[in-house]
Amino acid sequence: MGVSSQTLQTSVKPLAMGDSGFSDANEPDAEYFIRQAFATDPHKGCELLFRAYYRDLCSTAIRFVYSRQVTEDIVGEVFLAFWTNRTYEKITTSYRAYLFRSVRNRAYNYLKFELSRSRPLELFDESDPDSVQQPDHILQLDELRRQINEIIRTLPMQAQRVFIMSRFDGRSHAEIAQELQINHKTVESHITRALSSLRVLLRQEFCLLLFGYLTL
């Protein structure tokens, strides 16, 4: 697949670091109004953030955790912490980067806790919103997400349906068994197998991340 000639428009230009922090030639006003809102009424600022990013934040989280309920919890927690710690007063880089970074980290932490019952590394100090990440952290999360997608995508069709109905929709085993007209035990074994593949994956990723973290 070749790179089309239209991409000239979106190639990276050197970015100026102005006093207002990050400014991008492509979206000069995107966060300007949000920043103004926070200066006068933080509630309004948060409302604008919700409108701008909530759905996309949920989207990014659910690719990791695959559960609607958990996703909404995680994104809600991120906003709550953002408010409670008054991060909006300290942050000079984009709200978007902070929120997405935070959500992805929490989604990862949740998976670590849920699937391997171990306390995850604190990859992101949320009290320092402008801190620079290790590129490895970003890329490892991308890789993890890619592999999760692979695992679910390559499940046998019925197993995939069962897994998604259970985890994404939150349906009970009994409901799934009835709707798909299969045995209760079959439902359980599909889910167990999917979760155990994810568990194995998490363990590998954890080792890789740990290695990356230690070699700082």
Next chain:
Amino acid sequence: MKTVINKELLFIHFEGRTTPLQIELLREWLQTPEHQQLYYQWLQEWERQHPQIITDADDAYQQFLQQIDTTPQPVVVRPIAMWNRWRPGAYWMAASVVLLLLTVGYLTRDYWMMRTIATDYGEIRSIVLSDGTRVTLNANSELQLSRFAFLTPSREVFLKGEAEFAVVHTSAHDQFKVHAANDVEVVVLGTEFVVNARRNTTRVELTKGKVQLRYPTQDQISTLTMRPGDWVNVSAGGKAKRGHQVLEPAVATGWKNYEYTFQRTPMPEIADLLNDNFGLTVQLDSALARRKVTGTFHAHNADELLQALIELFDIEVVRDGKAVQLKSSDPNQIQ
């Protein structure tokens, strides 16, 4: 062909189709802080174009509003009609009396605005709050709540000791907050859970529903969402440990039925329990201090529990009022 790092490449990356070599280029590109910002800008754009879930941002924002702290309403003092009949001088006297009352009232607000329920050693008490929430207080515990609070949307209580809460879910989704040791706040919507706020640790175990835990760490306030079966321990300094156990609510709330369940519980912890619930000061000899206890005991008072322990291990008890000394009868036997 030289690869340019642009939005299109990142989109390919988000789809999971970048080659290892391209990822290496990205790794280097991401060293720059501005590029990291750009990464997230393009990530958001990509997510916008490929949404995985349909959500309602306005609804979520409303829930967010309910979760953040609301400022209390200021008290308004209304002038009474009777003043019209008073002499002008009396007006100033009345104003100063009102000021004095407000000041005294403010200074003693914890006393008259708060209602305190306390249990003695060995006493277990159940109460129902004005909203229907049931609280069962374990021995040697204290629950403080505002007299008027339950008429307003924010329901808050302060707990010292241990209690089980069965919180009523209101139609307006009002939150219920428990303040415990180490500045831990347990925020609930309607659920059943146990808070143990003794010594320097706060432990919360959730039986039913959903609970949000907030606790201060060094620079910030951390939040955790708990689901049934989860337990969390917060010790001083904001260190939190969490775990999950298959739901056995009998264990966490056994004390309501005067039942004590131990699972490889070290003796020193049992000594603490005897102190917390019954007010006994227990001394263990070094051999006993290393022992662990497993089992379920029924005990209405300290004597019964001690008796059970005596029969379980071969131990001697020397008791002097509230001070108890436990010694294993064969000091050469090491566990």
